[in-house]
Amino acid sequence: MTAGRTGLRGDAPGLTAYIRLLTGTQFAFNIGFYAVLPYLAAHLGDGLGMAGWLVGLVLGLRTFSQQGLFVVGGALTDRYGPRPVVLAGCVLRIAGFCWLAQAGSTATVIGAVLLIGFAAALFSPAVESETARAAVAHERATGAPRARVLAVFSAAGQAGAFLGPLLGTLLLLLGGGFRAACLAGAVVFVGVLAGHARLMPRRPRTVPEPGGRAVFCREVFANRPFLLLCLAYSTYLVSYNQLYLALPAEVERATGSQNALGVLFALSSLLVVAAQLPLTRWSAHRIAPRTALVAGLAVVAAGFAAVPLVPGGPAGLLPGATLVVLLTLGQMLLVPAARGLVPDLVEDHRLGLATGALSSVSGLAVLLGSAASGTLLDAPGPVLWTVLAAVPLAGAGLALALPGRTPVRPEAGI
Template sequence: MVGSNRARKLGKRFIMLDSALVVAGFNVVFPIIGLHFVDQLGWAAASVGLALGVRQVSQQGLALFGGSLTDRFGGKPLIVLGMLLRASGFALMGFAATPLQLMVSLILSGLGGSLFDPARGALVVKLVRPAERPRFYSRMLMQETAAAVLGALLGTFLLDFDFRWTAMAGCFLFLLAALANALLLPSYRTSTPGTGALAAMRMPLRDKPFLILVLTLSGYYVLQTQLMLAVPVLLMQLSGSAKSVAWMYGMEAVMAVTLLYPMARLAERHFGLESRLMTGVGVMAISIGTLSLARGTLGVFAGVAVFYLGGLFADPAREALVARYAQARARASYIGLSRFGLALGGLFGYTTTGYLMDRARAIGMPALPWLVLSSIGMATVLALVWQFTPRAKLRLEKMVS
């Protein structure tokens, strides 16, 4: 028992270190893509949005496949290989001169994520006991937010010199993460022995309540993706400086570090996971709609601050809800399939918002993207209410049976 507890403790510490490197490496590059290719190079927002959406599908859409391989072969080889693929994608992105080249580099980056992300998520479910998960996710999200901001600050700083420096910094961080996993990560099994890849893949696909939750959460991810595309572009247009985007991520870090864990502790005492998720998504939907009224950077920052508050309330609950479904025989497959909502939401969020941004500019209606996004968020809340109220749960159980 003592050895098991020590292994859990060491494993959780490594997960925290690993997540900091991964999130920092991702955010060195991704928040900068829209600024560089749309604002600096003048590419159409729709073409950049399409490339980002295809990356989302290549990663999250194939995560079930990556998760099933993890359940069969263990997490370490999938994590190391996936991080090396992500690093090579970032290296290629630094030299992308056409939308097609950008898309190829993003697909390669996404394929890497489809291998390492389900494995990392399954390790959390394996090593963290159910009662501890909401608090652990809160602490991890705090750290990830700080790492994301540091990454975004580094990315915007390097962008002043050349985007290639930004891309290479992200490449280096993922190479470092791959090395750390290769040398330090024990060869944990993420599922009970004897689970074949196909059998592990079928288990979450047959879990209808889980599937419905995954599809519903695609609306949540439509909102989240705007922090990578629409919001940075809006701030750049209003302020004329990429530094405003860095300040936005700095605000997110301060809010996460100071508010996330206290909010999670308070919410545990007064709200269930379902209520926290629905409330958080509702706040995000309303706040993103207020950006249609923003006429300066101060208004954008106010709307984004409220948006972050909604996310701080919803994110730990969302992670814990997904983990609740994951069965021991196919943990990584469940985590992989849970990313399918992110694939749908990311593809729709990036491509549709990119089109709406171009269309809004053409017809002189800047509020259009934000009003559509707000409507999607409110529809997501209604879908969650349908699933989570006691009467809706009873209807869902009858439908499944």
């Protein structure tokens, strides 16, 4: 790889066909997902008339049914291989989006949201654990840091996250409404299902290990370094979830509507697409993963702390834009580092379970944190943003207790 090729295409040629399939999967997944999710809170509040705390609870339930049940998808991936788990997740996601398009009551919305979340709980840990495993194999074969493969994966996902809101916004502007966005997301997953049914390789089933609950407890609660990683990562996910709760409230407060929300999501995605690979290339060679995790959480905290301090600026969006930029920069530092640490802390044959557990612990934290932050939305601004900033700061403190690892020396020409 030559110096100066800093984009996604510049890093992709050295990757295997299987890694390309996994990154393409993440790209398509996020197009369908983000065509719907940024507009869910407004649909629940304005379209269905839900109270703020109930909106926060529904969003938390969606995250918990996804992140909280990742451990199920991870365990099934270890047992049956990624292919059947990915295909089942696609089928459930299609059904969930179609149901959400028709849901008109609190009970039916919650049912559809839970189904959508559980679909991702099957789909995502299968893809993410396979990507982590492939990244470690690529590192051993080529000497390139595994964080680089994980950064390509993240950048591909963010490219999809950039296009998804644009698709949703286009459908809303054309008068299709939230229902059209849901159906468009379902169509995207029909394509993902067809592609993976054809291209994803089969893997022999493994013999189930006795004592499933005991294995889970041993891998998570008795593995102190991994538990610390789970807790630190939880504070990031609680913070990231504020893009769907606190940020829409801030945009509406500043501008009187949520019309600019898609622009801010696009800003986040473009920043990742443009800067993820150069930033990860720099950090993977020069700082330890633990340092990247701590620094990323500190930058996320700075984003929340800056909101009440930054003047309104053009159209009143400067505080919200500052939050998005700093949260995204922190995300770019910490996510590849956190995912790259997992294979070092658990055995390879439990990588699916560990990947799922990382998100499950985080999902439980988001369920509790979303309801609490939904209640705080009516609090004075300095109180709200100070509390939100304290969460990732606490995570940075936990991450400092993780075992360090010597960073790889820079390659010639990088």
